[in-house]
Amino acid sequence: MAFGLSAAAQAQMKVGFVYVGPIGDHGWNYQHHQGLLQLKRALGSKVKTTHVEKVPENADATRVITKLASTGHNLIFTTSFGYMNPTNKVAKRFPKVTFEHATGYKRLSPNVSTYSARFYEGRYVAGKIVGKMTKTNTIGYVASFPIPEVIRGINATYLSAKSVNPKIKIKVVWVSTWYDPGKEADAAKALIDQGADVIMQHTDSPAPLQVAEKRGVYAVGQASDMRNFGKKAHLTAIVNNWAPYYVARTKAVMDGNWKQQNTWHGFKEGMVKMAPYNSAIPAGVVKLAEDTRKGIIAGTIHPFEGEIRDQAGKVRIPAGKRADDGLMAGMNFYVQGIDGTIPK
Structure with missing residues (x-):
């Protein structure tokens, strides 16, 4: 099943991001937020982004994801393993909203995809x-x-x-x-x-x-x-490069060809x-x-x-x-x- 937007919604797509920690952690959440910023640079006025930081992996996550889904967001990226059940729970209630869950494995509704890096x-x-x-x-x-x-x-x-x-x-x-x-x-x-x-x-x-x-x-x-x-001290670091994925999946929703999938990319794909x-x-x-x-x-x-x-x-x-x-x-x-x- 492919998901897309109406002509009106395509004018400016709303994309939400949920982070388990602060974007100033200079690690996991920081890197996801760099993906958000690059998404804005790539698509400009075609997208409006929202991000919510420091969301615990419990009922608070369900509340935050629900709020994003009920306030006109067309695509929501939930970026921590513990958001798996809340994401699937909310996705069932909002079949016209597209959800992307990072590092999980449950895709209980056709509007949920999963993605992770190797x-x-x-x-x-x-x-x-x-x-x-x-x-x-x-x-x-x-x-x-x-x-x-x-x-x-x-x-x-x-x-x-x-x-x-x-x-x-x-x-x-x-x-x-x-x-x-x-x-x-x-x-x-x-x-x-x-x-x-x-x-x-x-x-x-x-x-x-x-x-x-x-x-x-x-x-x-x-x-x-x-x-x-x-x-x-810093010998090197394992760097997560989410931006290309965020741009590609956002474009897929905008173009009407988003499909449910499980993505697990590594060095070869540049993630x-x-x-x-x-x-x-x-x-x-x-x-x-x-x-x-x-x-x-x-x-x-x-x-x-x-x-x-x-x-x-x-x-x-x-x-x-x-x-x-x-x-x-x-x-x-x-x-x-x-x-x-x-x-x-």
């Missing part, structure tokens, strides 16, 4: 770098929530780092939040105190990077280029990029990282190529096989070699 590809590239740059052989990882997207990133980082440094260990602190600079900073401090000399994160503020800068260790940014918050590499990284390690990135694009490298076992020793991906999207989308286990347990 962040794990970036973490696999970063894993090569941190595996080579660590002196203590210990990576610290500040994690948000135990959902497949986050677990997948931890596993990709560990497998990649271990491939270049067999002594590597990864320590994970779960902070149960996407954005809380205080909690994120405390987690980074605890990890450094436990011997980590490289900090990775799957949270949204630059606080872990700032702690790394103060403590004289390295870090990798999350979602956007964070180097201005710690120029010595995931690497921030510039720190000059402290040796040329050979930069080449290793770039060869890995190019290999993922070419299809000669896959971050989850077997044999891969879980912590219990069970073979999850047989030798010579690659994880399919279903296994990766539902990943709920640590790979063999990672200590600790995943919170329930």
Whole structure:
């Protein structure tokens, strides 16, 4: 089923964005908002945008999404995993409004699409770098929530780092939040105190990077280029490039050819990029990282190529096989070699 606008609505399309944190986080929400700004630049007066920041992943999300749908918005992007059920609930009530949900998997009505980026590809590239740059052989990882997207990133980082440094260990602190600079900073401090000399994160503020800068260790940014918050510490960052998708999907609604789909793009499509590499990284390690990135694009490298076992020793991906999207989308286990347990 294709969705489009009447001639009157096409004159100026209203597009809404819902963010789980502040646009000033300089991470996840900041990068989605950069997509909004580029959408406005690309389509000019043809679009009017609205954004709502710091919307919790609970009944508040349902209220905010409903308000956008009931105030003339033709297209609504809900940009956090926890908005999945609220998005589908509201979409059922407003069949003429188009909804796009980031990082989820439920499309319960024909007017709902889902989209995400293959962040794990970036973490696999970063894993090569941190595996080579660590002196203590210990990576610290500040994690948000135990959902497949986050677990997948931890596993990709560990497998990649271990491939270049067999002594590597990864320590994970779960902070149960996407954005809380205080909690994120405390987690980074605890990890450094436990011997980590490289900090990775799957949270949204630059606080872990700032702690790394103060403590004289390295870090990798999350979602956007964070180097201005710690120029010595910042090795690189996994950058999410949402703008082309936002422009394309908005145009599809305007042109009447929007169709329900699930999008999961990575390096190849340009939805995931690497921030510039720190000059402290040796040329050979930069080449290793770039060869890995190019290999993922070419299809000669896959971050989850077997044999891969879980912590219990069970073979999850047989030798010579690659994880399919279903296994990766539902990943709920640590790979063999990672200590600790995943919170329930």
